[in-house]
Amino acid sequence: MKKAYDTIIVGGGIVGCSIAFELAKRGVKDILLIERGYLASGATGRCGAGIRQQWGSKLNATLAVESTHIFENLESYTGYNYSCGLNQAGYLLIACTPKEWDQFQINLDVQHELGVESHVVDLEKDVYNYVPFINTDGIYGATFCQKDGHADPFHCTFAYAQGAKRMGVEILTYTTVESLIAEQGKIKGVHTSKGDFEASRVINCANGWAPGLAAQVGDEIPVFPERHQALVTEPVAPMGPNGPMPMVMSFHRRFYVQQSPHGSFIMGIAEDEPISFNYRSSWQFLEECCSIITNTLPALRGLRVVRQWAGLYDMSPDHCPIIDFSKNAEGLLNICGFSGHGFMIAPRVAILVANALCQQEDAIDIHMFSADRYRTGDILIEPSVV
Amino acid sequence: MADQILICRCEDITREKLMEVIAEGYETIDEIKRVTRAGMGPCQGRTCRQLIAQELSKIYGVPMEEVLMPTFRPPVKPISMGALADAYQAHAEGGE
Numbered sequence: 001m002k003k004a005y006d007t008i009i010v011g012g013g014i015v016g017c018s019i020a021f022e023l024a025k026r027g028v029k030d031i032l033l034i035e036r037g038y039l040a041s042g043a044t045g046r047c048g049a050g051i052r053q054q055w056g057s058k059l060n061a062t063l064a065v066e067s068t069h070i071f072e073n074l075e076s077y078t079g080y081n082y083s084c085g086l087n088q089a090g091y092l093l094i095a096c097t098p099k100e101w102d103q104f105q106i107n108l109d110v111q112h113e114l115g116v117e118s119h120v121v122d123l124e125k126d127v128y129n130y131v132p133f134i135n136t137d138g139i140y141g142a143t144f145c146q147k148d149g150h151a152d153p154f155h156c157t158f159a160y161a162q163g164a165k166r167m168g169v170e171i172l173t174y175t176t177v178e179s180l181i182a183e184q185g186k187i188k189g190v191h192t193s194k195g196d197f198e199a200s201r202v203i204n205c206a207n208g209w210a211p212g213l214a215a216q217v218g219d220e221i222p223v224f225p226e227r228h229q230a231l232v233t234e235p236v237a238p239m240g241p242n243g244p245m246p247m248v249m250s251f252h253r254r255f256y257v258q259q260s261p262h263g264s265f266i267m268g269i270a271e272d273e274p275i276s277f278n279y280r281s282s283w284q285f286l287e288e289c290c291s292i293i294t295n296t297l298p299a300l301r302g303l304r305v306v307r308q309w310a311g312l313y314d315m316s317p318d319h320c321p322i323i324d325f326s327k328n329a330e331g332l333l334n335i336c337g338f339s340g341h342g343f344m345i346a347p348r349v350a351i352l353v354a355n356a357l358c359q360q361e362d363a364i365d366i367h368m369f370s371a372d373r374y375r376t377g378d379i380l381i382e383p384s385v386v
Numbered sequence: 387m388a389d390q391i392l393i394c395r396c397e398d399i400t401r402e403k404l405m406e407v408i409a410e411g412y413e414t415i416d417e418i419k420r421v422t423r424a425g426m427g428p429c430q431g432r433t434c435r436q437l438i439a440q441e442l443s444k445i446y447g448v449p450m451e452e453v454l455m456p457t458f459r460p461p462v463k464p465i466s467m468g469a470l471a472d473a474y475q476a477h478a479e480g481g482e
Contacts, residue, residue, distance in 0.1 A: 038417045045420065082421070154420040234428050234464060262423070281460060290467040291474035301468030306428055307459050 001170070004198040006030035008190055010177045010213065011205035012037075013044035014153065014346040015335060017160040019203060021078065022354035024167035031169045032199070033161075034192060036176045040157040043207045046279070046311025047343045048230055048256055048268050050247055052091050052148045053116045056107040056384035059320065061114050062364070063345040070347035071151050078163035085152030087261040089246045092121065092130050093384075094142045094296070096252035101140040103383055108143060118145035129241055131248055133299035148247060150260055153343050160350075177206070182217045182329035201331045203353070208277065208312040210336035218328035221371055223337040224275040226315045228268060229285040231308040235263030239299070248297065254386055255292050257300070265303060267293055270386050279310045313340040320380035321345070323353060323369035333357075334371075340385060393441075394434035396427020404441060413446075415439060416456045425456065428464055 007028060009016045012035025020033045035041070051068055055061035070077060074084045095101035111118045121127050121142045127134060130144055161171060176193040180202060189198035204210050208225035215221075239245040239259055247258035257267035269289045286308055294301050316322055316337030326332035335353065338345070355362040373379050389402035399422050412418050415425070415438050424438060425431030439453040 038414060038420075040420065041416065158421060233467070283460070286461070286465075287470045287474035287477065290470035294467055294471045301471065302466055304428075304464035304466050305461060305470065306464050307426070307430060308461070309457075309459055 003196070005032040006199060007032070007201045007203065008197055008199040009033040009203045009205060010190065011035065011042070011207060011210070012039040012157070012161070012171065012173065013042050013205065013207060014040065014157045014160065014343055015207075015338070015349065016203070016205035017157050017164060018346050018350035019205065019335075019353050020164040020169045021160040021167075022350045023357065024164050024169050026354055026358040026360065028358065029168060031164070032197060033164070033169060033171045034175050034177050034190065034197075035171070035173045038173050039161050039171070040154050043311050043314065044153045044157055044343055046230070046309055047153055047340075049150050049153050049260070049266060049343070050091070050148070050256065050258065051086070051151055051344045052247070052341070054091055054093055054107065054111060054118050054143060054145050054148060054384070055382065056103065056110060057320070057380060057382045058110050058114065059380055060341070060345065060382050061111055061116060063348045065114055065116060067345050067347040068147060071156070074151075074156060074159055074347075078159040079166065080155070080159035080162060082155055083152075084155045084159055085261055086149065087151075087244060088147050088149035089240055089244045089258070090130065090144055090146045091148035091247040091249060092127070092142055092144050094248065094250045095140045096138055096250055098140060100252050104141065104143055107384060111145075116145060117147060118143050130246055131297075132239070132241060133297065134248065135296055135298055144246070150247070150258055156343075177213065180213055180216050180329065180332065182332070185328065185330055187217070187326070187329040187331040201357075202333070204332065204334045205336070207336055207338070207342075208314045210314065210334055214326070214332075214334045217326060217332060219324065219326050219332070219334060221322055221324060221334050221336060222374055223314050223316050223322060225277050225312040226273045227276060227279050227310050228270065228273070228313050228340065229281055229289070229308065229310040230266060230268035231286060231289060231305050233265040233303040234306050236303065237263065249386065250296070251384060251386055253292060253296065255289070255296075256386055257293050257297065264306075265300065269293070277312065279312050281308045281310045314342075315339050317374055318379040319382040319385050321349060321369055322371050323349070323366055324371040393437050394422070394424035394427065396429050397423040399424040399434065401441075404438065408441070408445060413442075414454050415442070416454070419456060430459070431456070
């Protein structure tokens, strides 16, 4: 294979693959994407697979809404032969304290400004029309958005990757980028487990591992890996009013659970985790997760857990992504810090990045995502994360 | 006929389907699992993992022991959420 490219993308998750696709679509030739395992083997393939537009910050809501529009047609957008598994069964967000309920009112205003069809759900009369068997004890209020839902992270990533390949992007899997090569303030390429590759532009989409690569050229990216665990049950008949049970999510009780179109239930909880690259699963999670979720949804007690796993969130200080043009190695772009919601906003982020690199206009200013914001104080605040 | 042989009984994946995705470039058990769901059902790949490995061994001409195995994930067999939730309560109350 060739040894020199125009652009090298490090990381074959949805972020790397969607950027490869959007760049190729804009006519960029000579792109090599390098992935340590198989495509979507990192955070993308380990995520909760949710698609949510009920965000608290205008920025995340905008990225999510515009990404959802792409997910709605991702198969034709990328020319993919399989289904990407999008199922818009909705998200029911529950508030468990008065303070949280107040925050939801503010969030609704932000969402409505962007045209998100989220609304308050009456807990006495109406909530059972969305989630028939919910235990409402201790719940203060709830909001619902029908257009929220689920997509298959593997198929979405494979869709972008295959689309990119058809436009000439080369993809090298089971290959580790061990270090970046920079000389005299410019990026020159990457050193990998399968030899060196040259490029004058390198896009670092290595999620939790991105800051470590960036640090090699002196870029300080304040993003830290944090383990998050999830589990999946056996498939059962649809348990929602018109199909799979919608996502039920609580920030206060720190859980999410939804039924996939396939019938299985995917769920996770946020635990108190140290900064660590540990992504092994634990039995403590299995028990605590089932306890927390069956308190709100006792009807799930009879479901059997078939598999559990863990992955890494790449946590940034304000829970918003960092898109940072290197000041130490010209031509290097560091993209990470998605903080657990990278999958659902990746389609729009990829467009933003590709537009910036191809000098095309974009309604969103990419520079607001620079890591400089932590120095200048222009941070992007997101109140609604699990 | 041979192509209608079931490889993954939990998810109804046939040998024909397996050959189709291998031809599309999915080269490892991990990738095949994620594109077809083979190995994601109640038995978690106890049967199909070996069968897929045999096919990959033949196609790529590598010995069986060199075929890359996916991660074996807990639990070993399906457990109800109720049993796990009760175990959490028992631990919280100081039991073993």
